[in-house]
Amino acid sequence: MRIVVLVKEAPDTYGERFLDLETGLADRNKSDRVLDEIVERALEYAISYAEKHEGTEVVALSMATEDATASVRKALAMGADRAVLISDGALVGADVTLTAEVLAAALTHIGYDLVIAGDQSTDGAGGVVPAALSELLDIPQITKLTTIELDDKAVSGTRVIDRVTLKLRAELPAIVSVTERFPDARFPNFKGIMAAKKKPFEVLSVADLGADIDVLAKPRAIMTEISAKPPRAAGVKIVDEGDAGNQLAEFLKKNQLV
Amino acid sequence: MTDNILVLLDSTPDGQLSKSVPGLLGAATGLGNPIALIVGAGEHADALSAAAAAAGATKVLLADGDNTIYSTPTVDALQAAAALVQPAAVLAAHSDQSKEVVARFAVRTGAAVNYDAIDVTRDAKGIIASHSAYGGAFVVTSAVTFAAPVITVRQGVVEARGTAQPVVAEKLAVTPSGRKSAAIESIDVADAPTSLRPELRGATKVVSGGRGLGTAEKFVLVEQLADALGAAVGASRAAVDAGFVPQTFQVGQTGVQVSPQLYVALGISGAIQHKAGMQTAKTIIAINKDETAPIFEIADFGVVGDVFTVVPQLIAALEASGK
Ligand SMILES: Cc1cc2nc3c(=O)[nH]c(=O)nc-3n(C[C@H](O)[C@H](O)[C@H](O)COP(=O)(O)OP(=O)(O)OC[C@H]3O[C@@H](n4cnc5c(N)ncnc54)[C@H](O)[C@@H]3O)c2cc1C
Numbered sequence: 001m002r003i004v005v006l007v008k009e010a011p012d013t014y015g016e017r018f019l020d021l022e023t024g025l026a027d028r029n030k031s032d033r034v035l036d037e038i039v040e041r042a043l044e045y046a047i048s049y050a051e052k053h054e055g056t057e058v059v060a061l062s063m064a065t066e067d068a069t070a071s072v073r074k075a076l077a078m079g080a081d082r083a084v085l086i087s088d089g090a091l092v093g094a095d096v097t098l099t100a101e102v103l104a105a106a107l108t109h110i111g112y113d114l115v116i117a118g119d120q121s122t123d124g125a126g127g128v129v130p131a132a133l134s135e136l137l138d139i140p141q142i143t144k145l146t147t148i149e150l151d152d153k154a155v156s157g158t159r160v161i162d163r164v165t166l167k168l169r170a171e172l173p174a175i176v177s178v179t180e181r182f183p184d185a186r187f188p189n190f191k192g193i194m195a196a197k198k199k200p201f202e203v204l205s206v207a208d209l210g211a212d213i214d215v216l217a218k219p220r221a222i223m224t225e226i227s228a229k230p231p232r233a234a235g236v237k238i239v240d241e242g243d244a245g246n247q248l249a250e251f252l253k254k255n256q257l258v
Numbered sequence: 259m260t261d262n263i264l265v266l267l268d269s270t271p272d273g274q275l276s277k278s279v280p281g282l283l284g285a286a287t288g289l290g291n292p293i294a295l296i297v298g299a300g301e302h303a304d305a306l307s308a309a310a311a312a313a314g315a316t317k318v319l320l321a322d323g324d325n326t327i328y329s330t331p332t333v334d335a336l337q338a339a340a341a342l343v344q345p346a347a348v349l350a351a352h353s354d355q356s357k358e359v360v361a362r363f364a365v366r367t368g369a370a371v372n373y374d375a376i377d378v379t380r381d382a383k384g385i386i387a388s389h390s391a392y393g394g395a396f397v398v399t400s401a402v403t404f405a406a407p408v409i410t411v412r413q414g415v416v417e418a419r420g421t422a423q424p425v426v427a428e429k430l431a432v433t434p435s436g437r438k439s440a441a442i443e444s445i446d447v448a449d450a451p452t453s454l455r456p457e458l459r460g461a462t463k464v465v466s467g468g469r470g471l472g473t474a475e476k477f478v479l480v481e482q483l484a485d486a487l488g489a490a491v492g493a494s495r496a497a498v499d500a501g502f503v504p505q506t507f508q509v510g511q512t513g514v515q516v517s518p519q520l521y522v523a524l525g526i527s528g529a530i531q532h533k534a535g536m537q538t539a540k541t542i543i544a545i546n547k548d549e550t551a552p553i554f555e556i557a558d559f560g561v562v563g564d565v566f567t568v569v570p571q572l573i574a575a576l577e578a579s580g581k
């Protein structure tokens with residue numbers, strides 16, 4: 001079985017993140033760039049499955065600029081068998097539907113039994129790419145899962161949305177997305193990091209995918225304006241000396257918050 | 259002639275329109291003539307149509323749902339509705355129910371998506387969506403290069419409301435697309451919460467608790483303060499991970515993003531991912547034992563202290579003043 005994990009690089013959420021006020025794109029130079037935490041959890045699931053089921057290949061697929069190589073290589077160090085990075089100048093600033101078109105073409109090029117994605121990315125936070133892929137590839141989607149059961153023929157899982165719990169099941173090939181209820185990812189060890197250097201790492205352009213993707217032929221979402229909000233300033237800070245609760249009550253009353 | 263705006267409405271398991279609906283129809287009213295689509299209303303069709311009309315829908319299209327096939331029937335219904343009304347925009351909530359449906363509709367019909375809008379307006383050039391990026395640090399507006407945009411709207415943020423309309427409901431004929439879909443093997447609906455506490459999404463006051471509450475039992479303190487203030491209850495991811503409350507309570511980057519008048523953080527350190535979900539609150543109050551906790555950097559009123567002594571005193575003071 002071949003599992004393709006969709007891995008995305010994102011600005012490290014532990015630091016301040018910036019948008020370039022000229023281009024509206026993520027300002028790569030100002031933030032650390034890492035594999036998004038949720039795709040590490042997706043990878044963790046795929047790699048642990050492969051460890052228990054011989055004959056499973058795990059491929060990490062990403063669409064990003066070439067400087068995402070280091071992040072994608074981490075997927076190999078964690079235990080993915082090979083990586084494919086789709087990188088193309090024509091894709092800078094790609095919106096959701098263009099991203100999905102390119103990833104769909106790449107998935108068709110690679111071949112897959114199961115595609116695993118994160119439920120939503122921390123930078124875009126759209127949470128819609130996996131569903132768009134199911135439509136483009138005409139494969140079933142089971143998304144936002146809190147648990148997965150997988151065998152050679154089918155995948156099933158639980159989706160909990162507010163008060164509703166769904167048990168979903170799909171024949172393979174299918175696409176699933178996982179939530180942060182999945183276990184934390186392993187840290188790559190030294191052996192993994194060394195092994196990653198020898199694993200196949202392909203960087204492909206849109207033309208290499210042999211797909212007919214015309215960026216301008218379809219409507220695309222574009223940013224029209226962008227502005228930074230002034231950062232919030234700290235207000236009063238008191239140390240409790242036995243009456244902080246009363247002082248808080250006063251503050252709330254004074255500000256008409258009760 | 260006014261443009262038609264097609265609005266996909268979410269409903270709850272007990273046959274009510276979702277809380278996102280009034281804002282969605284309000285946003286749509288600002289753009290044109292709001293026509294609602296409700297899928298799978300079943301026996302609740304009349305009540306839901308009436309509620310949609312009351313919230314501003316000039317027409318309600320009703321399509322059958324299917325409790326055995328996941329997602330695809332709603333995408334097919336949206337496609338049929340769009341073919342019928344030829345909308346100038348398609349609006350839906352940025353909810354787990356709807357955002358995937360409209361994304362599939364968009365790639366199926368070749369439309370572009372502006373997602374997670376906090377406001378939708380129209381200027382001379384067309385329809386524009388505003389977004390709050392990176393937890394409110396940036397405000398971005400977006401549009402589409404041509405054709406009708408598909409826009410998802412963050413739940414509970416749009417203040418505009420539509421005007422009540424006479425009920426005009428119509429059954430929508432849908433041809434199933436036959437796209438490969440997951441099967442729904444079971445649906446379990448938990449009982450509606452019995453408390454009268456407001457819902458977190460869109461709440462005007464929120465009291466959240468973090469790992470500092472220690473245990474699920476002691477987390478009750480958060481609920482007590484919330485009830486004293488008439489606030490919704492939220493939590494940090496650490497509190498969710500520790501099992502104090504279900505995931506639906508999580509505030510932050512990967513949880514619910516709130517913009518209340520008042521946000522009270524109890525025993526929460528203020529990790530950047532938590533702030534991303536609450537830093538646009540009007541007034542922020544934080545109580546934390548650790549004077550270096552980052553939450554104090556954005557708090558309007560910070561108390562360095564123990565939640566288990568400060569909060570009971572606060573509740574007592576609020577009760578004493580009759581609140
Ligand atoms: C990709 C990603 C996404 C994330 N998304 C989210 C998200 O959506 N929401 C979120 O919240 N987090 C999120 N996190 C996690 C985040 O980084 C923090 O781990 C989390 O917010 C910490 O929760 P906490 O403040 O409750 O716990 P801690 O950081 O452990 O803080 C507990 C605080 O309680 C204080 N305390 C302890 N006892 C008391 C007492 N008796 N009285 C007063 N204070 C006390 C301590 O001083 C401490 O500051 C995300 C992380 C990543 C990597």
Ligand SMILES: Nc1ncnc2c1ncn2[C@@H]1O[C@H](COP(=O)(O)O)[C@@H](O)[C@H]1O
Pocket residue numbers: 006007008036038039061062063064099103116117118119120121122124125126127128129130
């Ligand atoms: N450019 C990309 N490259 C690889 N995977 C992606 C990309 N964009 C989105 N994904 C996948 O889709 C998931 C949801 O992303 P989003 O819809 O952007 O919130 C992510 O967690 C990834 O698994």
